[in-house]
Each structure stands twice: as structure tokens, then as C-alpha cells.
Amino acid sequence: MKTSSLAALTTYLLFALITTNPSAVEALVLDTEGNPVEWHRNYYILPFVWGPLGGGLTLGSHNNSSCPLYVTQEPSDLSNGLTVAFSPRISRLPFVTSSAELSIKTTGSVTTCKLSLVWKLVPESIRLWYVSTNGNSDFLNSIFRIEHFESYYYKIVFCPARSPIPTLCKGLGIDYAEDGTRYLAIGDDIEPFRFVFKKAEQSQTNIKTVV
Numbered sequence: 001m002k003t004s005s006l007a008a009l010t011t012y013l014l015f016a017l018i019t020t021n022p023s024a025v026e027a028l029v030l031d032t033e034g035n036p037v038e039w040h041r042n043y044y045i046l047p048f049v050w051g052p053l054g055g056g057l058t059l060g061s062h063n064n065s066s067c068p069l070y071v072t073q074e075p076s077d078l079s080n081g082l083t084v085a086f087s088p089r090i091s092r093l094p095f096v097t098s099s100a101e102l103s104i105k106t107t108g109s110v111t112t113c114k115l116s117l118v119w120k121l122v123p124e125s126i127r128l129w130y131v132s133t134n135g136n137s138d139f140l141n142s143i144f145r146i147e148h149f150e151s152y153y154y155k156i157v158f159c160p161a162r163s164p165i166p167t168l169c170k171g172l173g174i175d176y177a178e179d180g181t182r183y184l185a186i187g188d189d190i191e192p193f194r195f196v197f198k199k200a201e202q203s204q205t206n207i208k209t210v211v
Contacts, residue, residue: 027098029146029154032198036095037146041199042083042107048153048194054174056081059106059117059133060181067113068134071106073174073182083108083200086146087137099145103137104156108200118142121158121186128175128187129158147171153194158186 029037037043047053055074058081062070074081089101096102106117113133120135120142135142149155159169171192175185 029096029098029197030152032152032196034152035199037086037197037199038095039088039091040085042085044080044083044198044200045156045195046080046198047077048149048196050077053077054182055079057084057106057184058082059109059111062130062132062181062183068115068132069111069113069117070133071119071131071184073184075180075182080198080200082106089137089143096146098148098154101143101145103135103142104144106133119144124175124183124185128185128190130175131172131184144172149192149194153196155192156195157192 031037031043032046045057046055055077056079058072058074058079059069060072083106084104085107086096087103087105088096089103091097091100091102104119106119109117111117115134116136117133118135118137119131119133120139121129122132122141124130137143143158145157145159146154147157155171157169157171170186170190172184172186173190173193175183175187175190177183
């Protein structure tokens with residue numbers, strides 16, 4: 001489908017959403033160009049400002065193991081990292097809305113690890129949890145939400161409605177490990193990170209080999 005046709009379709013769907021459910025429009029998650037974030041499309045998850053906060057999210061090893069891979073952050077703000085795609089648990093809308101339950105899958109990577117690249121939360125210590133791959137969108141530990149932080153910035157939250165551990169209802173942030181790796185994590189001492197979403201065109205999607 002041509003770009004113009006996709007734009008027309010998006011405009012039509014957005015108009016239909018406005019006329020049928022105005023409150024849903026206020027909850028739309030927008031990308032860096034001000035367009036609604038779409039389900040199953042590729043996006044880079046980036047810090048809300050460039051500089052010392054680092055770059056985009058990627059995958060890395062943990063405890064010298066190449067499988068499963070963990071979600072980490074590129075230390076350089078010159079790197080967008082790897083793309084992700086969002087999938088709804090229950091949604092009839094074509095766009096991602098704030099607080100909708102969803103799963104997140106890293107895309108654009110080539111890896112020797114044959115496990116799923118769907119995100120899930122795993123315990124690192126008593127008060128610290130990391131985001132790993134090998135998740136399953138049907139399991140509670142793979143359910144996330146995107147919530148407005150401020151302005152056009154967002155936080156990614158682990159807070160499933162049916163969570164047996166309500167104290168884990170927290171925003172994802174960055175944990176700086178002793179070896180310098182920046183792990184995506186939640187914990188008592190982890191501040192929620194402010195993210196933005198940059199749409200990746202097919203020809204621009206990064207392909208990274210992770211071993």
C-alpha cells in the first residue's frame with residue numbers, strides 16, 4: 001500500500017475514533033511526530049531528551065548468558081537501539097491508548113537465542129526486577145501499560161489489573177549494573193524513565209546481531 005493510502009487510512013480511523021469516542025482520543029499515545037502509535041508497527045523507544053540519558057533500548061546478555069536476552073539501554077545517545085512492536089491484550093481500537101494492557105516484543109534483531117523476544121518481568125533480587133525476553137503475552141508477567149508522564153513523554157508501567165503482587169505496580173526505569181550495563185528494571189530505588197516513541201520506517205529499521 002502506498003504511503004499516501006496509509007496516511008488516508010490513518011486519518012479516516014482517527015476521525016472515526018474522534019466521532020465515536022472522544023474520551024479515547026485524549027488517551028492516545030503519540031509518537032515523536034505527533035501521530036498515534038499503532039499496534040504491530042515498529043517503533044524505537046528513546047529517552048525524552050538526547051544526551052547523558054543514553055540512547056534507545058536494545059538487548060543484551062545477563063550473567064554471561066546469551067539466552068534469554070535482557071532488555072538494556074544503549075549507552076550512547078547516537079544509537080536508537082532496536083525496534084519494538086506493541087500488541088493489545090483486549091482492544092478494538094487501531095491505536096495504542098494510555099493504560100491499555102499490552103505486550104511488547106523486540107523486533108529487528110538477529111540472535112542465536114531461539115526463545116521468544118516478548119518482554120517479561122523477572123526477579124533479580126528481593127527488591128529489584130529486570131525485563132527479560134522469553135515472555136508470553138498470555139502471562140501476567142508480560143503485561144505492561146503505557147501511561148502519560150508529562151507533556152508528550154510517557155512511562156512504561158508494569159501493573160496488570162489481575163496482578164497477584166500489587167506492590168509491583170511501578171514504572172520501568174534504568175538500573176546501572178556494576179559492569180556498566182543499563183538494564184530496564186523496576187525496583188524501590190528505580191525512578192520511572194521518561195520515554196518517547198519514534199516510528200521506524202521499514203527501510204530504516206536497525207538490524208542488530210545479538211549473541
